[in-house]
């Protein structure tokens with residue numbers, strides 16, 4: 001008899017696990033209360049990047065003169081809205097096609113555990129009860145809204161209400177300077193808003209390479225973004241057309257709109273965890289072992305709910321690893337997911353991407369590293385494209401030459417990092433990069449140059 005695998009949540013964690021497990025012969029049921037594709041497609045990665053692409057296009061038009069052209073760009077909000085909806089529909093359609101082609105049973109409804117081996121789906125047509133040999137909880141997370149913020153969806157927004165908002169803000173105050181905060185800063189600045197960014201620490205992107213964060217801050221300042229450093233937002237007041245964000249150090253940022261980018265909370269409430277004996281931590285995340293099992297062995301957790309690296313790409317990889325484990329394939333093919341080797345990108349201008357060991361952290365731990373760096377200003381393609389901002393940095397082991405990590409700041413960083421991600425995952429050496437004959441002229445040549 002095939003394995004009965006029930007999945008709650010159809011985001012990248014859930015739908016990847018469903019496709020892979022079904023391909024290996026499991027009888028898979030996927031319960032999704034909203035749209036398969038998940039918040040990743042509907043609310044987070046895809047709409048934010050679609051808006052950033054539109055803003056990026058406007059920035060490109062601003063560079064028209066550099067390229068020897070004259071141009072005029074005008075933002076068409078309804079067209080932008082339509083464009084985002086179209087992309088979402090296309091992606092949703094292709095995931096549903098893939099799941100159907102693998103024979104996955106999809107249930108539109110809200111899922112919860114009823115016992116260790118029972119899952120309930122509440123649908124528009126009534127309750128469906130399912131028996132399961134293995135269960136995956138992949139219900140994701142939602143934006144965190146602090147007590148001091150009264151979100152109204154018009155002037156005080158969560159990130160999910162900003163794709164795009166009813167009007168492009170005259171002056172947006174972005175609260176939070178992690179990845180989401182800096183992306184929203186870039187996005188709205190590109191779309192023409194004045195932007196103030198509230199930075200609770202002394203650098204944007206806490207935890208990232210300080211050199212990378214400094215490059216982004218310099219670019220924000222060049223583009224006229226106001227940075228409020230070392231300030232935590234503590235209240236929001238609306239006074240007519242004016243919106244004021246009060247900070248804990250007494251400063252007040254004045255604008256017209258505010259968007260909250262201060263993290264997320266897991267969707268574990270109402271999941272019936274206790275009926276199955278599944279333990280969550282104080283924040284509502286469900287801790288997992290290296291096979292992504294909760295404290296109840298046949299109940300797995302993927303994606304944001306697991307409290308690991310909150311990325312769509314990581315959720316999808318967790319889903320794949322879970323499917324392999326459920327189907328007993330881990331003994332043959334399995335490599336544990338190494339979160340340190342996950343590449344990530346920040347879709348700002350300049351674009352930022354990194355993978356592997358963080359230089360500052362590794363030095364602080366006393367590790368010996370070889371760090372090499374080349375600027376894009378020495379790259380022919382960057383000069384041809386009229387944008388030579390940024391650099392490539394490669395971190396390797398001085399004894400063996402094995403590539404341990406790297407950061408890229410500049411055009412195409414999110415694509416270029418895949419070469420370093422492959423090098424880090426496969427333990428390639430800097431000489432492997434140096435010995436590769438790459439395209440000329442291409443931005444990737446800077447990878448080989450930095451590896452020298």
Ligand SMILES: Cc1cc2nc3c(=O)[nH]c(=O)nc-3n(C[C@H](O)[C@H](O)[C@H](O)COP(=O)(O)OP(=O)(O)OC[C@H]3O[C@@H](n4cnc5c(N)ncnc54)[C@H](O)[C@@H]3O)c2cc1C
Nearest residue numbers: 009011013033038039040044045111140303304310311312
């Ligand atoms: C603004 C923003 C931008 C981002 N951009 C990127 C990016 O560019 N790249 C990247 O890798 N990551 C990005 N992320 C992170 C990424 O969106 C998440 O890490 C990813 O969506 C997590 O996937 P998931 O499968 O855990 O959950 P989700 O994508 O949140 O999917 C969970 C699904 O479960 C459903 N669900 C919840 N509860 C139930 C229930 N009880 N029954 C049935 N269904 C349920 C939800 O409707 C949802 O569809 C971004 C996040 C934010 C906030």
